[in-house]
Amino acid sequence: MRPDWLYPPSSGRHDDMLTADGDLRAHWLEILDSLNGLEDIPDRQQKALRILRDDGATYNIYGDLNQQSTTWNLDLVPNVIGSEEWAEVESGLLERAELFNLVLRDIYGERSLVRNGVIPPEALFCHRGFLRACHGIQLPGEHDLILHAVDLIREPSGGFLVLGDRTQSPSGAGYALENRTVMSRVFPSLFRDSHVHRLSAFFQRLRAKLLSLSPDPAQARVALLTPGPHNETYFEHAYMANYMGFPLVQSDDLMVRNGRLWMKSLDGLKRVDVLLRRVDDWFCDPVELRSDSRLGVPGLLEVVRAGNLVVANPLGSGIIENPVFLKYLPQIARALLGRELRLPSVNTWWCGDAEDKQYVLANLKDMVIKPVYRKPGNMSVRACELDQNGLQQLAQRIEQDPLQYVAQPYLKAGHLPALDGSQLAPRPSVLRSFAVASAESYTLMPGGLTRSGAEENSFVIANQAGACSKDTWVVDSEPERLLSSEHAEEPVATREAESISLPSRVGENLFWMGRYAERAESTLRILRTTFMQFSSESPASPVVKTHLLQALQKMAILLPDNLPADQQLERWVRDGTLSNSIASNLNSMLFCADQAKELLSSDTFRIINDIRDALVKLPNELNNSLGSAPEEVLDPLVTALMAFAGLTQESMNRSFGWRFMELGRRLERAQQINTAIRGLLVPVVNENEQNRLAESLLLTLETLISYRRRYRGRMSVQTSLDLILLDKSNPRSLLYQLETIAEHLRALPHPATVLHELSDEERTLMQAEVLIKLTPLKELSSEEETSPSGQQNAPQEQPRQTPANAALQRDKLLSAMTRCHQLMGALNDQITDKYFDHREASQQLVRNSMEIL
Numbered sequence: 001m002r003p004d005w006l007y008p009p010s011s012g013r014h015d016d017m018l019t020a021d022g023d024l025r026a027h028w029l030e031i032l033d034s035l036n037g038l039e040d041i042p043d044r045q046q047k048a049l050r051i052l053r054d055d056g057a058t059y060n061i062y063g064d065l066n067q068q069s070t071t072w073n074l075d076l077v078p079n080v081i082g083s084e085e086w087a088e089v090e091s092g093l094l095e096r097a098e099l100f101n102l103v104l105r106d107i108y109g110e111r112s113l114v115r116n117g118v119i120p121p122e123a124l125f126c127h128r129g130f131l132r133a134c135h136g137i138q139l140p141g142e143h144d145l146i147l148h149a150v151d152l153i154r155e156p157s158g159g160f161l162v163l164g165d166r167t168q169s170p171s172g173a174g175y176a177l178e179n180r181t182v183m184s185r186v187f188p189s190l191f192r193d194s195h196v197h198r199l200s201a202f203f204q205r206l207r208a209k210l211l212s213l214s215p216d217p218a219q220a221r222v223a224l225l226t227p228g229p230h231n232e233t234y235f236e237h238a239y240m241a242n243y244m245g246f247p248l249v250q251s252d253d254l255m256v257r258n259g260r261l262w263m264k265s266l267d268g269l270k271r272v273d274v275l276l277r278r279v280d281d282w283f284c285d286p287v288e289l290r291s292d293s294r295l296g297v298p299g300l301l302e303v304v305r306a307g308n309l310v311v312a313n314p315l316g317s318g319i320i321e322n323p324v325f326l327k328y329l330p331q332i333a334r335a336l337l338g339r340e341l342r343l344p345s346v347n348t349w350w351c352g353d354a355e356d357k358q359y360v361l362a363n364l365k366d367m368v369i370k371p372v373y374r375k376p377g378n379m380s381v382r383a384c385e386l387d388q389n390g391l392q393q394l395a396q397r398i399e400q401d402p403l404q405y406v407a408q409p410y411l412k413a414g415h416l417p418a419l420d421g422s423q424l425a426p427r428p429s430v431l432r433s434f435a436v437a438s439a440e441s442y443t444l445m446p447g448g449l450t451r452s453g454a455e456e457n458s459f460v461i462a463n464q465a466g467a468c469s470k471d472t473w474v475v476d477s478e479p480e481r482l483l484s485s486e487h488a489e490e491p492v493a494t495r496e497a498e499s500i501s502l503p504s505r506v507g508e509n510l511f512w513m514g515r516y517a518e519r520a521e522s523t524l525r526i527l528r529t530t531f532m533q534f535s536s537e538s539p540a541s542p543v544v545k546t547h548l549l550q551a552l553q554k555m556a557i558l559l560p561d562n563l564p565a566d567q568q569l570e571r572w573v574r575d576g577t578l579s580n581s582i583a584s585n586l587n588s589m590l591f592c593a594d595q596a597k598e599l600l601s602s603d604t605f606r607i608i609n610d611i612r613d614a615l616v617k618l619p620n621e622l623n624n625s626l627g628s629a630p631e632e633v634l635d636p637l638v639t640a641l642m643a644f645a646g647l648t649q650e651s652m653n654r655s656f657g658w659r660f661m662e663l664g665r666r667l668e669r670a671q672q673i674n675t676a677i678r679g680l681l682v683p684v685v686n687e688n689e690q691n692r693l694a695e696s697l698l699l700t701l702e703t704l705i706s707y708r709r710r711y712r713g714r715m716s717v718q719t720s721l722d723l724i725l726l727d728k729s730n731p732r733s734l735l736y737q738l739e740t741i742a743e744h745l746r747a748l749p750h751p752a753t754v755l756h757e758l759s760d761e762e763r764t765l766m767q768a769e770v771l772i773k774l775t776p777l778k779e780l781s782s783e784e785e786t787s788p789s790g791q792q793n794a795p796q797e798q799p800r801q802t803p804a805n806a807a808l809q810r811d812k813l814l815s816a817m818t819r820c821h822q823l824m825g826a827l828n829d830q831i832t833d834k835y836f837d838h839r840e841a842s843q844q845l846v847r848n849s850m851e852i853l
Contacts, residue, residue, distance in 0.1 A: 007417075007426055010456070014154040014414035015426060016079070027082040027475060034190045035077070042422065045076055048186045054606040056597060057178050057239075059463050060232045072235070073468045074179055075418045076186065079431065079450040083197070083476040089160055089433075090444050092343030093150055097435040097442040100165060100320050101145040102336045108134050108144075108316055118335045122352055123324045126403045128373045129168075131281060133288050133301055134316035140213060143437035145320070146312040147206070149173075152431045154414025161411070162345040163430065167313055167320040169278045172449035173434045174236030177203065177243065179449070179471040197446035197474040205443045206436045207244045213310040214273040222274040223249045223263060227283070227295045229594045232464070237278050238598040246276070248598045253503035256299035260308045264504045266656050266835055267749030274310045281318040284311075323406045324350045324372055347409055351402035360407040361395055367407040369394060382410060382459055413461065418452050418468065427452035430461045431472060447472030502599075507660045508836040509595040514664030516589035521641040522672035523582060524634050526551065526700045527572065531631035533696060543685055544692045551679025573622055573634075582637075586615050601651050607644045614640060659744045663831065666744070670737040671824050673724060676700055678817045681717055684783045684808030691715040697724070701732045717810075718781040725772060725780075734820070738769050741827075748835070761830040768823040771816055780813040 009015045009022055017028045057072040106113055113119050124130055138144060149170035151163040180199050184191045214220030224246050226237035241248035255262050262269035282289050284296040303309045326348040333341045349356040360367055370380045398405050415426035433448040450470035453461045461467050530548045533540040573582045593608050614636050621633045652658040680697045694715050698704040703723055711719050727733045742765055
């Protein structure tokens with residue numbers, strides 16, 4: 001054993017790896033021997049970080065303005081628990097889940113615990129988690145509490161102690177699964193040889209349970225409700241929805257109508273039977289609960305009361321998280337189970353009890369004071385860290401509102417070994433276990449999610465405070481038997497229409513992801529062309545430079561005219577606040593990708609991360625290359641965007657989501673081709689400059705090589721227009737985009753009708769196609785001289801030098817492109833109105849008095 005891997009055990013704390021004498025515990029021997037033989041631990045740590053990042057595994061840190069989303073932190077040393085010890089813990093956790101299921105059903109039913117004096121009424125009715133509106137609501141079957149999570153630590157004696165319960169929307173199960181996936185890839189042999197109990201059965205049981213809550217399990221429509229991408233655990237929401245095959249929805253995706261909950265899908269409203277929520281109780285219904293909530297669905301509670309929707313965990317289950325219950329748990333267990341609990345909980349004093357308050361104030365220095373209801377900014381206080389003035393203020397707050405505080409002793413959580421560079425170091429740790437209701441009882445996840453503090457004596461062990469996660473291994477001497485009955489509980493599902501599982505919001509985000517990706521690529525290409533023309537061996541003339549910059553201006557880039565050209569181009573790349581800049585378009589694309597995260601593959605997200613990295617590095621690299629070859633700095637972004645387009649083309653099913661993404665891409669490409677033509681081919685200049693502008697356009701559209709091979713290098717406006725307007729074999733021609741858009745429109749859902757007339761969007765698209773097809777190229781490429789008085793002179797056959805008092809341009813080309821641009825804008829609006837616009841306002845009629853607490 002490497003000597004730097006062993007550290008002296010800390011006094012007063014249990015160490016899971018070492019005995020009090022410093023010897024290794026038996027279940028750690030094989031694990032550490034295997035790790036000890038690996039000389040590439042740092043490389044494996046980097047591999048784990050790369051996998052997590054490629055998977056998009058993130059955690060949002062609230063209040064971090066510089067980097068709100070950070071890659072999930074995983075320590076490579078697992079938390080190892082022997083199967084025999086885990087069996088004892090498992091029985092206690094299952095018993096606890098059964099007990100709290102009975103408590104939840106009693107609270108919103110008979111309330112015998114209050115009537116019989118087991119718990120005081122103030123402990124229930126004065127807690128914000130108690131929702132009077134949920135009285136009488138019961139789920140089908142024996143279990144109201146579908147998911148139950150418990151936070152445990154090791155006592156100095158080595159036994160497990162319960163710190164608290166999580167029942168509203170317990171987080172962490174998805175991260176535990178991600179940790180397991182990463183560890184099995186980083187240490188495949190060690191994982192296999194250690195006979196680690198698998199996690200898949202837990203998620204299969206969860207999926208089966210959710211389906212069984214529907215009146216018709218074979219036709220059940222289940223959705224996972226998330227607060228959105230800014231929530232701290234949004235990755236987990238998308239990950240679990242994808243893993244279990246349920247649509248991920250936000251409040252804007254749902255609406256209540258005719259006493260039922262509906263999801264706004266691409267072809268109308270689809271009924272939702274079961275909702276797995278990750279939104280806290282008070283935010284779920286702005287009509288009956290918190291009126292300022294934008295995370296919930298107006299009228300949701302009424303649908304639940306009517307029995308037309310099952311919410312898991314049920315609304316009102318947040319009352320179980322009340323730490324006051326820990327004080328009365330022994331009496332509750334005797335009343336409901338007739339016995340003492342196997343698994344002890346932390347000693348708790350409630351300041352709402354006169355004797356407890358007196359004890360707490362007399363021993364305040366030794367206590368941790370906690371609010372009975374968790375909310376941002378209302379944190380636990382370790383009294384021993386306060387000075388005398390702080391202690392007095394804390395005592396005053398307790399005296400003013402004693403019902404809202406509990407006290408617990410300061411506990412030293414047991415240590416687990418963690419990697420600190422190349423060494424092992426002790427870190428205090430908390431294990432969160434997960435139980436899911438099954439047919440008769442509960443099924444426990446083997447292990448759970450372990451979190452370790454950032455320092456050896458960390459008081460707060462939470463991801464928001466920099467904690468690191470661990471995979472939790474329940475190890476056995478023999479391989480775990482895989483039971484074929486794991487799937488038996490799940491009903492056989494029939495194939496549903498693909499639109500049912502795609503909310504219109506997700507379709508809209510895919511549509512705009514395609515648009516922004518194409519816009520960023522097109523602008524990168526023309527910017528790269530401009531840089532090349534500015535710094536080529538034969539520099540472009542001032543006229544060519546002017547028209548190139550004007551072409552950029554036509555893309556809605558508004559910059560001061562007095563800025564030098566180099567500064568204009570530099571701002572256009574890096575300034576994220578500038579509308580349609582490179583940074584702005586890419587940031588918008590990344591935002592849309594995050595909104596549709598559950599539909600994108602890990603390979604696609606690997607490319608998205610490459611784009612994110614390149615965007616961060618771009619300003620510095622651009623500064624270093626402005627004097628030499630700035631166009632080369634843009635190449636990695638262009639390559640990454642091309643890879644992104646290729647992956648989505650080859651890896652996504654031809655579903656409605658893919659079609660909307662392609663619609664956005666093709667519509668945007670049509671607009672970009674149009675803009676480039678208006679900027680570079682409409683102006684008439686002398687022949688050399690005209691050839692230079694045409695060459696720049698062809699280079700930007702990636703068709704210069706095809707043009708040279710077809711036309712043997714002879715440059716003309718008419719042949720250039722032939723290739724980029726009418727050539728249907730050219731994937732970057734305007735007509736190719738219009739015909740591809742028509743194909744996608746035909747495949748989208750349409751309202752049932754007996755009429756055979758074209759839809760509005762098909763009619764608009766046909767107008768654009770007819771305009772392009774019926775206008776002769778000779779007319780489009782002809783020149784017309786506009787005199788200072790505005791009168792047009794006769795068309796010119798060949799380009800010539802522009803007189804000082806006249807401007808030459810191709811008016812028919814300008815007119816056709818302008819009209820086509822307008823039609824594409826109208827098509828965008830028609831698609832949006834038809835498939836994405838489902839807005840409805842809500843209003844709270846009666847204000848809930850608990851909102852002010």
